[in-house]
Amino acid sequence: MNFETLKSIILFILIMLSLFLTVALWNYQPSHDRVEDDLGVNTDVGGLEQKMTDVVQPSNIVFHNIGGDYGFKDPKDEALFYQKMQNWTLYNFQPVESGFPEGQVMSEVVFPTGLPISTLSSIFTVSEEEQEIGLPAGNFKHMLFVLDESTESITEVRFISRDGENVVRAQIQATDAFADLISHHRSLENKQELIKYENKNTRIFIPKNEVTMTDHYISVDPVKVEPLTNALFDDVSRVKKSKRSDDTTSFSDYDSEMRIAEDGNSMKLEKALFGKGAILDDYELITESLAMVNNHKGWTDKYHLFDVTDYQVSYRMIYDGIPVLSPSRLSEITVQYRQEELYRYKRPLIDIVDVYADEEREIVLESGERVIDVLENTTSINQNTIQDISIGYRFIPSNPGKQNVFYTLMPAWYVKHNGKWENINEKLDAVQLSKGADQDAMGSN
Amino acid sequence: MQWGQIKTLFILCFLILDLFLLQQFLTKTDDAELEQLDENTSAAEQLNLENIDTSDIPEEQPPMAFINGRRADFSEEDLNALDAMEGIDPSLYNKNSLYVKFEEPIPVEAEDEGEEIMDKVEDFVLYDDQYSYWGKNDEHQVILFFQKNNNSTIYFNESGLLMFLVEEGEITGYYQTRLGDIEKESEKSELLQPIQAVYQLYDNGEITSEDKITDMVVGYHSQIQGDSNGIQVFAPTWKITVNNKDIHFVTATTEGRILEVNENEFITKALETAGIVSPQDDNQAESVQEPDSESAQEPDNNE
Numbered sequence: 001m002n003f004e005t006l007k008s009i010i011l012f013i014l015i016m017l018s019l020f021l022t023v024a025l026w027n028y029q030p031s032h033d034r035v036e037d038d039l040g041v042n043t044d045v046g047g048l049e050q051k052m053t054d055v056v057q058p059s060n061i062v063f064h065n066i067g068g069d070y071g072f073k074d075p076k077d078e079a080l081f082y083q084k085m086q087n088w089t090l091y092n093f094q095p096v097e098s099g100f101p102e103g104q105v106m107s108e109v110v111f112p113t114g115l116p117i118s119t120l121s122s123i124f125t126v127s128e129e130e131q132e133i134g135l136p137a138g139n140f141k142h143m144l145f146v147l148d149e150s151t152e153s154i155t156e157v158r159f160i161s162r163d164g165e166n167v168v169r170a171q172i173q174a175t176d177a178f179a180d181l182i183s184h185h186r187s188l189e190n191k192q193e194l195i196k197y198e199n200k201n202t203r204i205f206i207p208k209n210e211v212t213m214t215d216h217y218i219s220v221d222p223v224k225v226e227p228l229t230n231a232l233f234d235d236v237s238r239v240k241k242s243k244r245s246d247d248t249t250s251f252s253d254y255d256s257e258m259r260i261a262e263d264g265n266s267m268k269l270e271k272a273l274f275g276k277g278a279i280l281d282d283y284e285l286i287t288e289s290l291a292m293v294n295n296h297k298g299w300t301d302k303y304h305l306f307d308v309t310d311y312q313v314s315y316r317m318i319y320d321g322i323p324v325l326s327p328s329r330l331s332e333i334t335v336q337y338r339q340e341e342l343y344r345y346k347r348p349l350i351d352i353v354d355v356y357a358d359e360e361r362e363i364v365l366e367s368g369e370r371v372i373d374v375l376e377n378t379t380s381i382n383q384n385t386i387q388d389i390s391i392g393y394r395f396i397p398s399n400p401g402k403q404n405v406f407y408t409l410m411p412a413w414y415v416k417h418n419g420k421w422e423n424i425n426e427k428l429d430a431v432q433l434s435k436g437a438d439q440d441a442m443g444s445n
Numbered sequence: 446m447q448w449g450q451i452k453t454l455f456i457l458c459f460l461i462l463d464l465f466l467l468q469q470f471l472t473k474t475d476d477a478e479l480e481q482l483d484e485n486t487s488a489a490e491q492l493n494l495e496n497i498d499t500s501d502i503p504e505e506q507p508p509m510a511f512i513n514g515r516r517a518d519f520s521e522e523d524l525n526a527l528d529a530m531e532g533i534d535p536s537l538y539n540k541n542s543l544y545v546k547f548e549e550p551i552p553v554e555a556e557d558e559g560e561e562i563m564d565k566v567e568d569f570v571l572y573d574d575q576y577s578y579w580g581k582n583d584e585h586q587v588i589l590f591f592q593k594n595n596n597s598t599i600y601f602n603e604s605g606l607l608m609f610l611v612e613e614g615e616i617t618g619y620y621q622t623r624l625g626d627i628e629k630e631s632e633k634s635e636l637l638q639p640i641q642a643v644y645q646l647y648d649n650g651e652i653t654s655e656d657k658i659t660d661m662v663v664g665y666h667s668q669i670q671g672d673s674n675g676i677q678v679f680a681p682t683w684k685i686t687v688n689n690k691d692i693h694f695v696t697a698t699t700e701g702r703i704l705e706v707n708e709n710e711f712i713t714k715a716l717e718t719a720g721i722v723s724p725q726d727d728n729q730a731e732s733v734q735e736p737d738s739e740s741a742q743e744p745d746n747n748e
Contacts, residue, residue: 007452014459021466028473238630240513240676250671254511254680255696257669272668 043231045223046351047300050290052122055305055315058082059323059390060110062194062205063185066103069205070191075321077190081180082109088174090120090157091127095136096169100160100203101146107181109143110205112306112316112323112388114162116283127173138166139282142203145172145181154178163201195368197375197389204389206368211391213411216319217359220350220405222264223300225251231296232258232269232345260349263403266329269345277340282308289313289335292342300351303333309419311343312336319352325392325414325421363411365391366428371413374428381417388416394423481638488644498657499643506697508633509681512594512665516541516604516673517625523571533569533618541604541673542719543621545569550615553588562588566609566616572623576607585712586611594627598664599679600694601711608715620719624677634681636663637701642683645701652687660686663697666704 061078063070072078117138121131140159148155154177159168195208229251233239238253247262258269280288285308293299303315317324317331324331336344371389375381392414398406412425492499518540527535534546551565559578567573576590577598591598592605599605605624609616639661646652665679681697694704
């Protein structure tokens, strides 16, 4: 009896021990291996993930006819047509002599910034053999389809850099490509006439006549800060929050600092890391920055790739196909790298949620002809520094100086010079007055 | 009777099972240790191959906690204590930056280091035991002391700095800031082992063959010094001295990043925030100070 009890006790102990060892075995993790710790932490700021094709979009599609240049009136038509183009297969790439072809029937796709040729395989269809050989090096901002009406074919596609120096040509394989393009050249009812502005660095097409647009009354939601800090700091438990003397809120650990503007509408992250490593090329900059923002689902509105310079990639907020160009802190996501490391990340912390359509008013913008005329006569802007001219929106807070939920998106003319977009509506108004007087004087002569 | 036999059988089965599980568990722990050991040996081998002398580095570094703190204000008592000291002329900015001018400059010998310097001035300095000697900078004519926390130095931080201003071999005054409310994180972090930190230097070309690691200690550093109001987070950081002259900093976090610390830039910036222009440009030195004719003329007299 006693012996049996003892056996029972031993059996019980052994069963317990086996259970304990099993659990210990399952749970044992080497102590230095804690990378997986942050699984389950919320890093979703509530936006979308985007692919290269989503963010690389043309700023303009121009149809060059012998009689003039035309573009789509509605940016939506343009986006649809561009989507179609992306299915056309490109092959037989080769570098050719520089310069823009002139005096031919051509369709031109203009991108907001120079892109490395290597992005083509991500944004267009490139034949498999070609991808194996590898695309030629170089950079393009303009993509031109040269059309030959007598043979009803596309002679070639040219990829031309911003300054026209770097040109790569390719062939196109798509049965309906020519028909699609030429139909747009011939049917002009959804088009508007464009006018060319050119200096030694750039070539721009803008609407020749007055443009009628509407403003938009919108409301925004704040982007959540917590998932953002979770995503951007190595270890959030270590991050300290404090108020700075300039009223910005700072989140920092030993090598990174994220500052939230006083009104909570924008943020800036800076990492003080001195990474030594390979320098990223433009293509890698784009893919890396996309991945970084995707990581926390940071595309809270529509953004297009707008600039790649100095290891910095900028994405602009797009509303209804039109970029929002000021103020930058509310409309631009910029990501800057030092060597391979993320160095700076600036972004708005607002997300457009509602649009009040009945508040819209019609706004008539000056003709492109006048814009160019005024620019050529404005001494404060050096002609050669002009990089781009565009219609864009401006965020106007309904309650200046305070925390805002309501904004008006007001269309206006913008000029990009020295890397900055400047609203030139005031310049246009100012010149209008003096110009009017001038013209009177001229008239009397 | 039968139940007794079944029990015996079960006891045997579970005994075997437990032995097996125990053996599994032990190999698993061993593997993990070996893995880390492997990393260390391969780094050591690589350094050996290049004839980099690592004989003086510490063997192993136990986990250490991150700390955080913010610039502290000097209290009423501090000010009273300063007022009680004779022969100094203190001025305080933003309650947290102290500038003290000695009415009678204190000579220091050229070969004086750390302790000897502090011995001469400690009667005129508050919290002198909380700072450790860093070095002299001849270019800017200053002597630097950095604040310590539990015997670990907080390197190059403008909020934990004691900087003596030297002119013609005499200390004319000092500038002092203090970190306060220093909190230790509750959880200690696994640190980068010494050999790995040295390997980082080698891997990044900061040290080459035939170099010798002459000193290696762990302290704290923050790369985000931000605003004087903000809380700073300090990471354990290796200070590695090579050939008794070059000093490198490597964060002791598991990534082991090499920091670029520039002493001259640091001093220039500290002098600027302190509102003191380097004594070399002596004439401007007084103009920054509050008009205080008597002490302001001291530097001139010494020339």
